[in-house]
Structures are given as C-alpha cells and as structure tokens.
Amino acid sequence: MSEKYEPVIVGFLCNWCSYRAADLAGTARIQYAPNLRAIRVMCSGRVDPQFVLKALRDGADGVMIAGCHPGECHYVNGNIKTMRRFMLLQKMLTQLGIEEERVQLVWASASEGIVLAEKIDQMTEALRTLGPLNWKKRVLNSGNGYQAAEAIPVLEEA
Amino acid sequence: MSEKKHPDNKERVGVYVCHCGTNISKVVDVEEVARWAGEQPNVEVSRDYKFMCSSLGQELIEQDIKEKGLTRVVCASCSPHMHEKTFRTACERGGLNPFLFEMTNIREHDSWITDDKEAATIKAKSLVRGSIDRVVHHEPLDQIPVEINPNTLVVGGGIAGITSALELADAGYHVYLVEREPSIGGHMAQLDKTFPTLDCSACILTPKMVDVGQHDNITLLTWSEVEQVDGFLGNFTITVRKKARYVNEEHCTGCGICIEKCPFNVVDDIFEAGMGTRKVIYRPFPQAVPKYPVIDKENCVYFQKGKCKACEIFCPTEPNSIDFEQEDEILQIEVGNIILATGYDLFDVKRIPQYGYGKLENVFTSLEFERMVNAAGPTDGKIVLRDQETKPKSVAIVHCVGSRDENYHKYCSKVCCMYSLKFAHLVHERIPDAEIYDCYIDMRTPGKGYEEFYNRLLEEGTHFIRGKVAEITDAARIPEEEGKLIVQVEDTLIGRQRRVPVDMVILSPAMEAREGSKEVSQLFKMGCDFDGFFIERHPKLDPVATMTDGILIAGACQGPKDVPESVSQGAAAAARVAGLISRGTVMMEPVRASIDQDACSGCRICNNMCPYNAIIFHEEENVSEVITALCQGCGTCVAACPSSVITGAHFTNDQLLSQIEGILWDMRPEKVTA
C-alpha cells in the first residue's frame, strides 16, 4: 500500500445533539474529513467502554464519543455519567500506552454542526500525525496490557 | 442491482442505496456500493434507485419483502431524522415489523461533507456494512401507546401565549396559562400603535385579554412561575409557584380604591419602561387581566417599617381583601402538552456607550418612546423631551442598535425597521413641522403592506440616511450644533460623513432572548441556540415543535417576530396540541430497558444511574427491575451493568457490537473470510 495513511475513527453520536449536529454540518455543506464513521446511540451514556475497546481492537485508529453539553443532556445527566466513565477509560488506555488523542469525548449541541466538523478535522489531523494504532502489535503483543484490555473491566463509579 | 442466494444466511436482508437525485450519487458511487452490498453476508437483494423515498422507491421495498421473503431491510440514504419513519411504514406495508429496518446515513454524513469520491464511497460501504450486520440482530418490537392528558400548559401571557390559550380553550380543552407578571398582555400591551395598519394596540389586544380572563376553560395563573417540570409527552407534572399578591382574589372586586389610597409612588421600570410611576399596590395598567392588584413588598412601607396599611383600611370588601399574611402557593398541575411563549427582552442600549443613552438625557429607547406616545402613557401621548414639556423640532431614529453587529447580536432583529418607520410616522403626525432623520443600514420591509408603509413615510418627508450611526454626542463644533444632540453618521449614498443636529434621538434596539432563557430551556429539557432563542424541530417544516415531544414554542422566544407572526405561531402550536389531544393516544418508540431478573446479581449499580428513578430494587429477591412506564430509553443503565443483563431494546449490545464490527469491515487486523 503506497497511498497515504488515512485514519479511521468510529464515532458514537448521541441522537439528540451530536447526531443532529452532524446532520446539520451536512445540510450546511460544511466540508470536513470523511474519516469518521458514525454510530447512533440514544445518549452518550449508552456508550459502554467495551464498545470503545471493541472498535480499537477491530481496527479503528480512534474513537470519538460525542454528546450534549453538560447540563443540556436530553436525559438530564447521561452525559455527566459518560464523562466520569470516560475519564476512567482514558486512564486505563494511557496505561496500555494508547495516546490520549485516540479516544476523545466532545460536546456538540444540535446547532453546532460547525463545531463538530472542526473537532472531527482536528482529531483526524492528530491521528494522521500519530499514525495507525495497530492494536494487535501494541496491546496484544506487549504482554502487560492484553489481559486487562480483553477482560473488559468494569469501569463504573462504585 | 445484484441478487444472490446465500444458502447459509441466517437472515434475508434487502439493501437499498439511494441516489437522492444527484445529492448522493454525485460523490458516492452508489452503483458500486449496491453491487458490493450484494456480496455481503446475509444480503438477499441489493438495489440502487434514484429516489428511495418516492412512492416507487417505497414500493420496491414492499415488493421485495413480499416476493423475496426479506426478513430485514437496510436503506442507505439520508438522515434517519428525515425518512426513517417513511421507510419503517413501507416495511410495515410490506408485512415486516418496522423495527426490522435500519437506516444508513450516506447523505448528511457522507456525500454532503466531502468531494473525495473514493473516500466517500469507502465510507458509504462501511456504514452500509455496519447497518447490515446490525439489522441481522434486530428484533420485532411494538410501539408503546401513551395516553395524552387533554390539559395543556401555556407559559407566557403575551400575544402568542394568549392566542394559543384561546385557540385551545375555544376548542374545548382546558388550559393553564402561567404568567410571571401581575397581568397578561406582554409587550403588546405596552405599545401604542401597531404597524403597518396603525390600529391601536390596546384596542385589539384587550378584548382577547378579557376573553382569557373569563374563559371557563382557562385557569389563569399570573404572578406565577414554573419551578419544576416532570414527566413526558402526554403526562407532565408541573410545579408552579404562585407568588403572594397580598390580595385575596376571592374577595377582591378590583374596585381600585386601595390603589387610589396608597400614599406611595415608585418608578415603574417594567410596564412604563421607567418613564412613569405607579403606586406600591398596583395593577400594571388599567385594563390588566386579572383585575386584582399586587403589593410590591420591597417598596411597601408596611412591609418594610410596619406602619401604613392604607390599602387595608380603605378596602371596602367584606371580608377585607388585603392579606398581609398571604404566602406563596406551590401548585401541581397535570398536563399532556406544554406551549412555551416566553417572549423576548430588548437589547440593553447602555452596552453601546457611544450612543450616549443614560448620559445624554434626550436619547430614548424604543420602549420609552412607545410609552411616551401612548395616549394612556406617562405624557398622555405627547412627544416631549426629558424635561416633560419641550416639543422636539428634530428627531433622529437609529436602526440596528445591537443587531446585525458581531460585537452584540449577529442576527437581524427583523421588526426594528418597521417599528422605526412607525415612530417616524407618529412624530410626523403629532409634530407636523418636525424634521425626522431615519438612519438605517438596509431597509427591511418584507410583509403585507410593509413596503407600502415605507413609501408612505417617504411621502411624509422623512429624511432617510443610509448609514449605521457611529456616535451620538453633545460636543458641538459649530453654532448650529450648540445645545443639540449630534448624530454622526456616514451617509453612504453620497459617501460623506454627516453630523446631524437634533433635539431627540430614538434608539431602536434589537429583540433578544429573555434573560435566563438558557435555564428555561434546561427546565423544559429542550434546546436553545447560541443567542438564547429556543430551537425549533425544523426551521422550515416544523417551526413550532421542539426536539422534545410534547413541548412546543410560539412567538419571539424562538426568534425576533412581530405581532402577526407571533399570533400565527401561537395558533399553530395550539393546533398541534389539539391534534394530539383529539387523537387521545400517541405511539412512542419502544426503546426501553429491561433487566433479566434471573441473571441480575443485585449489585444495584444501575439504581443510581437512572435519571428518572425508573429502576427499583426488590430487597427480598435481590434483583433490580425497570419500570417500563418511567423508562425513557437513554441506555445509561445498559452501559453500566457489569453483568450485561440489562437490555436496551433496539440498542442492544449485540446490535451495537455487530455494527462496530461491520463498520470496520475493511480494518480488521485478521482478514475476515467473506
């Protein structure tokens, strides 16, 4: 493969804000990197850490979780739970040696098409610089992290 | 098109790839996507078509379900927010449960955001494959019927809210109208004339206010505010604080003797915009609805110093209507729908110091001028300077104060051109020999009879200066400027800076979102935009609905609007609500969580996760249970369950994990066998 490297990002977009922001970005014909592949969830709170790990394991170079701004959650405070869960996940991924830029949590309200597009562009750019994730090489073969990652730990506030 | 039989397929999936005219096909190679989709596991049939949402496109799906025995359908076209319902219905007509359908967004998320055909086509394939892998795990579901409580809450008693309330009440439904001021009427009650017909604002508004006050189907709660909103479409529980009036509404006849006898006057910043005074026990204006006065506790000498009670002494009713002991009441109201018509604020002109408001006394705001020119206002309709007697011989009107300005509000406030023209006309009418200078950037008069009104003003001899006013000063340079306000502006049509000396300046400030609109939007769980205006569901096709079912918006809370537009929206919102009420029940998405009681370990982690307290814990059995009626389907508990025994219908772990796998079909490190 001689062509230039293009990262693939899996996006979990909340149905009420970010998914609509992405719709709006399209309707407004805002041009941004086509590197994000979106999965719709009802709330960013639905994003189970195992989804993120699954995506990384299956070949994604990065994962973006996008929800409503804190205080604006359609389900009162689902995004706050996402945020807490995300911080724990981030911590674990760092221990596995995965760069922070690879998994990002962003807020975009339904009117912020342009904000979301910018975030996607920025993330794509960051991942281009980082290069492919190569989960298998990095985590599976590194020995120490594999068990932890495969076991899908419970990342919950007890 | 491609058809293939996979003998080992679990399901028989039909994939439909839409061209959307050229909207998608211009960038995405839809034929290739369809051809490729035909080769994916479980796919029975795959087609591309010009317009999938057309009746012919839908028939294609119906036909294939019937003829090819499809058990699942994927449609790759626009956003599900656009046509998911259309295709679900098509599946249903074909005899397939609508939830065995999945939609792939290759327009808004793909063809419209890039010109890179190759990348867009790969992305489309990935998204389609994600949907195919997901839809295989879909289960048939039934929509959940919800009964609609026929009562409606209307928040805000301006012209939009009044219209909504009357429309519904006249249709035979009960309405609770909550207004935070002592009277309904809103901004319209403050106006003198309404453009372009110049009919008297009070003359057309007060009959409607009276209707509201007397209507059997309307419970009017003025001097009240909504404190809490619980529940969902069909069944909301609203907590309202009814502030103490210190006047017993049951006994009070509204005779007004208490107001007459109250010895204390204070400046009325709200209704009179600071131009006039009112008593401490007051009605904002004579035609107020309801007629009962309110005691302004902060300024009441009795409340502050313990002496006076003039109102109580002179109250003629038996028993006495004045009640100094009255306390705030907290009411609970059950309604099925909510209409928000909370109106607007005027831009604070002090934010633009170069216009001199507050420093140069004869600079007025639009609302001050409205009150001044109102026959029932503080100057009995006479146009005079701050000294209350001098008639201005020259008046300048300044458009776009705080609007069309990136330093304040970017948007055009829409109504200011017209009301500025109205002001010019009123000055001409009351002071025929006055010179009037109207400084505008662009004259925006779209509306029935609006441009004609502008023409009329041109005929009346208003001096129109095309230019945004740069500053207003009293620093004179030549004798003609001495003692005047000097309006400094470029007359852009001649390309010269002009200094126009005048006696009076009227600023036309922008309409802006109500202070605290963000908090209001959070209270009602709906969105407001960057400027603080509430967001409609669709800017063109659904202007009075919001993203939240059961909550509608009307009037200037959605964006700057004049009276006719606010009235239209008020009526439109009411029609929406009436439609739902007459239907009786609505069908809700069956996206709900449920717990496998046999597998639940009773760890209770999910119990605190639920924002709706829909999960209860059974101590004896040591298991948790989701109350379906309360669950809203966010899925937070599903993600949190350490034993994965909570299922989120239509968003199950199987479905989402398969979608992740599918979406990354080309990325998996170990090549999957096709």
Add this chain to the structure above:
Amino acid sequence: MADKLTFSREISNLMYAGHGSPLNQCIQCGTCSGTCPAVEFMDQTPRRLIGMINADLKDAVLNTNTYWVCASCYHCTVRCPAKIDIAGAMYAVKRYSIWFKTYSDDLVGPVFSETFMKTIARNGRSYEPILATSYIFGFGAKEFFKEVQGATKMMLKGRIPVLPSRIKRLKNFQSMIQHIIPVGEEE
C-alpha cells in the same frame, strides 16, 4: 499558483491572518466612515475604499489618499459590526503601495515611513530632528518656517537633545532585521 491573484486577494494576504473578519464580510454600513476623525480629508471614505478593494479596482484604490490619511486610531476597527480590522486594511494598502512604489514622490507619508525606517535600521532608535529635515521638503516654505520655530522653541525648553542616541548591540540588531527582510545600510 497558476491564476493571477486578484487585487482584493493580494490586500487580504497583506493583512495579518489573525485580525478580524475578511474584507468581503463588509456590509457597507458606514460605521467606519461615520467614526473616522480624518474622513473629511480623504477623497474616498474608508467604507468606499473597502468596496473598491472588494471590486478589485486596484488603480482607483491606489490613487486615493484615503489610506495615507488614516491616522491608525483604530476607532473604526473597534466599532465595525462585521469585525473587520479596517485600520489593518489601511496598513495593508500602505504596504502594497510602498512595495510596488505606486505612490508619487511628493507624498509625505511613504517618504517619511522610509526615512524613519532607515533611521531605525541605522541607530536602533528614532530621532525626530533628523527625520524632520528629511521630510520637511514636503511642506511649503511657510510650514517649514513654522516647524523650525516650533523646534527652536522646544530646543530652548531643553526638550530636543543634539545627538541621536544609538542602541548598544547595533550589529545584532541589524542582523535581526536582515533575518526578516533585506534592508539596511547598503541602500
């Protein structure tokens, strides 16, 4: 870069990218020209100049005196409802005019700028009396006389010293300037 840049593009390129909105955001409201304290002395108002730039009327723009009359007070910039840095745009046209030497030799502004720049490249600091003599020929005799009167009076009050001061590390300073553009002693 096959296509020739339009004049409006060239001017935009001369404005530092970080400042304000692009010129084509102008809504021609005239706030700048209504604000400008020097507008009476301009042959086109700043608003018109922006319109002319946007219309690519290069010669007409360069032939105005507008941008040389701009005193860089930034009053227009802070008031502009489109957030255009108008004073910055004036600088851009000045630069264009100096670089392409489109100004006439009797125009005091650019001549002064060049002299000023040379003084600084030579000394690191400016020195008003030297500058005064080099630009003073731009004035008529009457003004020249007044200027000298003013200067003499100031000298008597002890406010004009005789020699210009220099900075110490002049060599380094000049080399620093060379790093950006080749100007300095040899011209």
Add this chain to the structure above:
Amino acid sequence: MKKYAYFPGCSLEKMAISYHDSALETTRALGVELEELEDWNCCGATTYFHLDEILANTLVARNLAMAEKQGLDLVAPCSACYKNAYFTNAYIQEDEDLAEHINYALEADDLQLSGDLSVHHLIEIFVNDVGVEEVKNKVTRPLEGIKIVPYYGCQIVRPRKDGENIEDPQFFEELLTAMGAEAVDFANKTRCCGGSLLISNRRAALDMIRILLQNAENSGADVIATACPLCQVNLECYQAQVNDEFGTNYAMPVMYFTQILGLALGIPRKKLRIGSELVSAIPVLSKYLKKEVS
C-alpha cells in the same frame, strides 16, 4: 511593591523628558520600581507597520524578549509603544508560526520570546497595581478646584476589545478624582489627536487637534492631562499653528498625568519639569505652588 521593566521609548528620552522624569518620580513615591529595559530599541510607532507586519512585530518582540530575560513585566508610558508591545505579545501567544518566525530573527541577538510576560501602560500601574484608593491616601496636596480633561487618546483603549469599556472608559477620571481634581466630562476623550498624521497630512492633523482643543475649552477645563507623548506634543506644541490656521486663540496647558499626580503627591515642581510646557501651566497651578519657591 512590584518591579517592572520600563520601556521609555524614543520620545521620552527627548521630547517628552518631562514625562520620563515625572513617571520616575511618581512611581518612586508610590513604591513601584521601574528598571529601565536594557538596550531597548525603537518599537517603530505606527511606521514599521507601513512596511512589513512581521518585521514590525519582530522589532517590538526584541524589547519584549529583553524584558522576559530580565524576568519582569513590561511597562510603557507611551501609548503607541504600549499598543505595539501589547499586541505583539498577544499575537505571539496566539500564533505559533509567527512566534517561530520571530524567534528565528531574535536569535541574531541571542534572544528568545515565549510571550509569558504581561504588558502594561504606565497609567494602568497607578490604576490597577497601586490602586486609586492608595493614590488618594498618598495625596498631600489635593488639587481642589482644578478642572482637568482626562484625555485617553486612541491606543490605551484601542484596538483592545476584551470586555473593557473602550468607548467610555472611567479609570483616568477616577485617578484624577483621587488627586482631588475635577475630571471634566469630555465627550472626545478617546478621539484621535492625529498622531503621526501631522507629518503626512498637516491640515488634517491640525483640524483634529482643533476639535479636541475646542471641546476642552467648551467643557471649561483648565488643563488637559494626557498619557502619551505624541498626544501631548500634538495638543500642545501645535496649538500656535492651530491658532494660525483657524484664527482661534487657544491657550490650553497640556500636561502629562504623571506631572499632575506628582504635584498632588507633593513632589517639587522642578523635579516634575512643570514649566517646560510651551503653554505654561504655572498660572492655573499657581495656587498649589504657592508654598514652593520657584
């Protein structure tokens, strides 16, 4: 008390020596230490920007870098110097490319700029650092009965935008009031004095000066206070020429705010170089100077 790197700028060494001296006297009296920036260069006023923006920013950056080297925040008494320093500093923080470019040039003088320092105008030191209350406490010779124009000029308040009241600022008034003087309500307080236009378009500049003098006289002021050498020179030294050109007869003393402040703090007038103005301020100040043998 705080210590600053003091960047006098070209005019303070020469034409505005009275500003220089009074600035040092007043800061000393109020416990602020000014350490002159080592081997500073001209910041270019507005003129560098006529030629090249990056060059202009680089020349400003050299001064900033030297202040950074001294580990001090920068204070400039001249509004043009202040504006240049403030913005170059801000741009460098905003724009990495610009910072890189400039730092490349600065290497020639073994300097480097991170942009971590803050930049202040001299008047801000009195208003924000010392504080108006403290100034008031230190006044020994309250200037009661004198009406002063607080003339801000352009570049203290512009083009800065971040939430400050740039159209109707009040801090100069507050400072004057703290000295016991009356600050007149001056409509044109942020209107431009013409700046360097005097060189390129004399008539325009004289007209701009005239308008300010007219406004000052009409507002009944005794003296104009400025915080910028260019404003001072334009308003004062060119009064005679304004009078010639327009047939007026203005005789309005124009002083640096530090001279007035020094007076209020009881500093002898000679140290403040009061009396070196072309339009003498002595007559209007005479009642405060009585005790001094002049």
